[in-house]
Amino acid sequence: MTETLPVQEAPKRGVPLWAQIVVWTGLVVLLAVVALGLRRAQQGTVQPGEVIPDFSLTLFDGYEFEGKEKVNFSELRGKVVVINFWASWCKPCEQEAADLEAAWRYYQPTGEVVFIGIDYVDTEPEARGYLTKFDITYPNGPDLATRISQFFRIKGVPETYFIDRNGVLQYIQVGPFSNETQIRQQVDKLLNQ
Amino acid sequence: MKRLTFLFFFVLVLALAVGMPASAQSPNPTPSDDEVNAIARDMYCPVCENTPLDVCPTQACIQWRELIRLKLSEGWTEAQIKQYFVDQYGARVLSAPPAQGFSVLIYIVPPIVLALGVFIVLRAFRSMHKPLESSARETPPATTPDNDYLRRVEEELQKRD
Amino acid sequence: MLADFGYGILVITFLVSIYAIFASVFGQVKKSQKWIESSRLAMQLTFPLTTLASLVMIYLLVSNDYNVSFVYQVSSRAMPTYLKVTALWGGQAGSLLFWSWLLSLFMTAVTLRKWDRDREFLPWVVLVASITLAFFIGLNVFYENPFTRFWQTFSGVTPATFRPAGAIPFTPADGSGLNPLLRHPGMIIHPPMLYLGFVGFVIPYAFAIAALVTGRTDDRWTHITRRWTLWAWLFLSLGLVLGGRWAYDVLGWGGYWGWDPVEIAAFMPWLTGTAFLHSVMIQEKRGMLKHWNMILVILTYSLVIFGTFLTRSGVLSSVHSFAQSAIGPAFFIFIGLTFFASAALLIWRWPELKAEAQMTSVLSREALFLLNNLLFIAILVVCFWGVIFPLISELVTGAKVTVGPPFYERATGPLFAALVLLMGVAPLSAWGHSTLKTLGKAIVRPLVAAVIVMAAILVYFVLNPHLINGYFPYAVIGLFVTIMTAFVTLYEFWRAAEARSRAQKENIFVSLWRLAGRNRRRYGGYTIHLGVILMAVGIIGIEMFQTETQGTIAKNQSIQLAGYTMTFKELQEFDLLDARGAPMQNVTRATVDVHQNGQYLTTLYPRRDYYYDSEQPMTIPGVRSTMQDDFYILLVDWQPMSNIGATFKVYHNPMVNWLWFGSAIFILGTFIAAWPEKDPEKAPARARKSSLAYQPGD
Incomplete structure (x- = not known):
């Protein structure tokens, strides 16, 4: 391509080395991006056995956790954590809302289990209406900038994640629970570990 | 191009609003569907990707539009409302990424x-x-x-x- | 049982295409015509095989065999028979089978041609084709078997290809039905057209690779594939247009193109394909740009595969698509191999692809074609970057972003305008060299006509100042460019026809007809250009002058927009029954009267259908459509029991019909250009001449 090439090479000009390097690196980078994207798409949600790193959730007004308006996940070590993703526009979420609240009230006195509600892509007025309607008392907050849901790679709402005392994810419920017993079974399993 | 001109329009309106603070401050009691859609058409809700907010029929999007209406009635500007949505749900709600950072x-x-x-x-x-x-x-x-x-x-x- | 038979056929097809791969390589290594001939026959055998497999699938669909999970997913008893047949491409597994069927159709057709003068190409063409086919059939065999059946086991019902131990077949009473959005006629024809376009581009690619491998890098491969490329391009264009029409009719957002990644994935190969159709003419006329044409063909094929991958593997889809497909990794490996092999071959043969002529003038036809290619590639870059960027952004920053219409419209708008302008100038320039003087001389008459028409349009806007909006400056530029190009193109037709009619003493229309018949590619091309111009007018109309409003009104109240008044008359709700008398869909239909200036125009019925089987709604607009404008009403919401009434969204879309009309002209032009000449390569003695006969006198 370059005009400064020696004359004797003129009739048999191959692709210059720099162009070859550009082409090959371009291809490799493109394929790498696609491969990583593909892996992400195929991963599904966070899998049981994975340690959940720290995240923090700012709670709705009127909710608090140990006197603070924010929950830091790292401070929950030593407790069994139930994280429920929900939204006010989600019909199936309403099915399980009362059961989740009942389970929470059952465990709350022991102080060994924490329930956290994360409100996914929701509008605040309707979310508050939902929380009031089902009289939900466990800490609840909006998923600001969808950071937490993106981290868990949730596939939809409702989804509930059960995390043991060591911060390791143990069980995922995709879709709603049909009764309180189901929730308590999972929590008891983790409590008895 | 359409949105570009729209933006231009919007800046114009904003300039007018700055010029006439009295009229801009008085909140509209019930913003019309058109006023809501004018903002919603440049937004995307994560629940239904690739469908603009102004035409998306899901319950989540209906709620989002009502929220825009609420904010408008409180006298918020379009820029403020969009910023609110970005803070709440991330930059993905905008139909084009903001020209900052990555x-x-x-x-x-x-x-x-x-x-x-x-x-x-x-x-x-x-x-x-x-x-x-x-x-x-x-x-x-x-x-x-x-x-x-x-x-x-x-x-x-x-x-x- | 039949399902097992179908799966068996797929496995056999897979083995046959694998055999074709080996036979062609072996034949090449051993220089054995027998093996090569055998590989060719194997290639031809795949067509009856995939046909049989497709027929089995269609039979299963039509006979409501819900034991087969694919049938269960895309069909239901309530669906009419024609929809059951077309449900074949209504889901992942079936559409892959359909794709393979079309691919084997094309490949068989190409192996049936006379190969006497291109013996050396044959094994390589068969090789590329059978690798592609083996890959797609392999997807069906290993990942997405359309013949998977339901089995009742101890733990529940699972779909599986083979009977799990101790399981008995399970047959649901009814299927879940086709997605209602896919029941629209546009969507029924749209995928086959798109697929035909996609698989059609495999042929030029196969020949290009054959040319690279054999080192026969003269123009032979472009001559052979020219018409194939045109047909592929025709189908791809048709698929894109039908997709747009479908979006306009059923997606209910008043538009035809949303810059959705899936749409763009289909648009990208069209861009490179179009660039190729232009630049290949430079190679034929002037022997230049051989490298570039190779790159374009390889790029087109790669984009076909890449686009299919992006839309089917779930890479681009959202949190909410549950359909996770296992075909991703296999597809990825195939793409990687394709890219690397093509690039390596091209770099290897690069020195042999020498140009035979020189660029002599910046205003020559070939220089302008080069500019045309640059613009197409620029649009491709914008599209590609817009599609891939969210992926990169999520990987780097962890946050998702949306790249929507504003980005694409801003970035491609000026490029499209420049393309239209170029479309006006390029036909006036000559091969070899043009000067500003010759070009100016040719352009002066169309330019004057365009200025006059533009002045008239401006007067119209001055008289109707309410039409002037923020886009007005862009619209003026766009319209002027479009009109000038229209006049240049018409002038080209007229000039040639007039010259001929004077020389031959014919009627001018007869001359035009004969001229077009004698030089199909040229006048087909100009006809396509005319179609594009009409489409551009429609696009300017709807993109820059669309107005919309939304309101909730009670019965007998009205909404006004753009001089129209729509009055809400009535709201009905009823069930539509299928052939057996069972309810199929619930329809909520508003009756709306449309008036203009107090004059009754028509009654429209915007509606919302709810399909019981698939539990999905579909919004069907009420549209009054004329060449001037479309009045487009959507029923957004309603309160049946109160007198609040219903919510309507109303669009006024000026000139949008020109888009569809222009598309028809466009397709017609492509037909003219692609229609076979009377005797292409009939006798060997004339073959050389006829291979050139497509391009006299351009």
């Missing part, structure tokens, strides 16, 4: 590539002008006899047409 790349890469393309084409022009003469010198009939024959046939055909 997203700047989306706006600067295409012009760079275009400039590169222009450069390559110009270069190709020049190289087609010059170095070929040297190659033609070395292998005088750059075309095979076969091709030469074809060219003559072609010329014949051209004359006939």
Whole structure:
């Protein structure tokens, strides 16, 4: 391509080395991006056995956790954590809302289990209406900038994640629970570990 | 282009609003659907990707539109409302990424590539002008006899047409 | 049982295409015509095989065999028979089978041609084709078997290809039905057209690779594939247009193109394909740009595969698509191999692809074609970057972003305008060299006509100042460019026809007809250009002058927009029954009267259908459509029991019909250009000449 090439090479000009390097690196980078994207798409949600790193959730007004308006996940070590993703526009979420609240009230006195509600892509007025309607008392907050849901790679709402005392994810419920017993079974399993 | 002009319009409206603070401050009691849609059409709700908010029929999107209406009635500007949604749900709600941080790349890469393309084409022009003469010198009939024959046939055909 | 038979056929097809791969390589290595001939026959055998497999699938669909999970997913008893047949491409597995069927159709057709003068190409063409086919059939065999059946086991019902131990077949009573959005006629024809376009581009690619491998890098491969490329391009264009029409009719957002990644994935190969159709003419006329044409063909094929991958593997889809497909990794490996092999071959043969002529003038036809290619590639870069950027952004920053219409419209708008302008100038320039003087001379008459028409349009806007909006400056530029190009193109037709009619003493229309018949590619091309111009007018109309409003009104109240008044008359709700008398869909239909200036125009019925089987709604607009404008009403919401009434969204889309009309002209032009000449390569003695006969006198 370059005009400064020696004359004797003129009739048999191959692709210059720099162009070859550009082409090959371009291809490799493109394929790498696609491969990583593909892996992400195929991963599904966070899998049981994975340690959940720290995240923090700012709670709705009127909710608090140990006197603070924010929950830091790292401070929950030593407790069994139930994280429920929900939204006010989600019909199936309403099915399980009362059961989740009942389970929470059952465990709350022991102080060994924490329930956290994360409100996914929701509008605040309707979310508050939902929380009031089902009289939900466990800490609840909006998923600001969808950071937490993106981290868990949730596939939809409702989804509930059960995390043991060591911060390791143990069980995922995709879709709603049909009764309180189901929730308590999972929590008891983790409590008895 | 449509949105660009829309933006232009919006800036104009904003300028007017700044010029007449009294009228801009008085909140509209119930913003109309059109006012809501004017903002919603530039937004995307994560629940239904690739469908603009103003036409998406899901419950989540209906709620979002009502929220826009609420904010409008409280006297918020379009920019404030969009910023609120970005804070709440992330930059993905905007129909194009804001030109800041990493997203700047989306706006600067295409012009760079275009400039590169222009450069390559110009270069190709020049190289087609010059170095070929040297190659033609070395292998005088750059075309095979076969091709030469074809060219003559072609010329014949051209004359006939 | 039949399902097992179908799967067996797929496995056999897979083995046959694998055999074709080996036979062609072996034949090449051993220089054995027998093996090569055998590989060709194997290639031809795949067509009856995939046909049989497709027929089995269609039979299963039509006979409501819900034991087969694919049938269960895309069909239901309530669906009419024609929909059951077309449900074949209504889901992942079936559409892959359909794709393979079309691919084997094309490949068989190409192996049936006379190969006497291109013996050396044959094994390589068969090789590329059978690798592609083996890959797609392999997807069906290993990942997405359309013949998977339901089995009742101890733990529940699972779909599986083979009977799990101790399981008995399970047959649901009814299927879940086709997605209602896919029941629209546009969507029924749209995928086959798109697929035909996609698989059609495999042929030029196969020949290009054959040319690279054999080192026969003269123009032979472009001559052979020219018409194939045109047909592929025709189908791809048709698929894109039908997709747009479908979006306009059923997606209910008043538009035809949303810059959705899936749409763009289909648009990208069209861009490179179009660039190729132009630049290949430079190669034929002037023997230049051989490298570039190779790159374009390879790029087109790669984009076909890449686009299919992006839309099917779930890479681009969202949190909410549950359909995770296992085909991703296999597809990825195939793409990687394709890219690397093509690039390596091209770099290897680069020195042999020498230009035979020189660029002599910046205003020559070939220089302008080069500019045309640059613009197409620039649009491609914008599209590609917009599609891939969210992926990169998520990987780098962890946050998702949306790249929507504003980005694409801003970035491609000027490029499209420049393309239209170029379309006006390029036909006036000559091969070899043009000067500003010759070009100016040719352009002066169309330019004057365009200025006059533009002045008239401006007067119209001055008289109707309410039409002037923020886009007005862009619209003026766009319209002027479009009109000038229209006049240049018409002038080209007229000039040639007039010259001929004077020389031959014919009627001018007869001359035009004969001229077009004698030089199909040229006048087909100009016809396509005319179609593009009409489409551009429609696009300017809807993009820059669309107005919309939304309101909730009670019965007998009205909404006004753009001089129209729509009055809400009535709201009905009823069930539509299928052939057996069972309810199929619930329809909520508003009756709306449309008036203009107090004059009754028509009654429209915007509606919302709810399909019981698939539990999905579909919004069907009420549209009054004329060449001037479309009045487009959507029923957004309603309160049946109260007198609040219903919510309507109303669009006024000026000139949008020109888009569809222009598309029809466009397709017609492509037909003219692609229609076979009377005797292409009939006798060997004339073969050489006829291979050139497509391009006299351009």
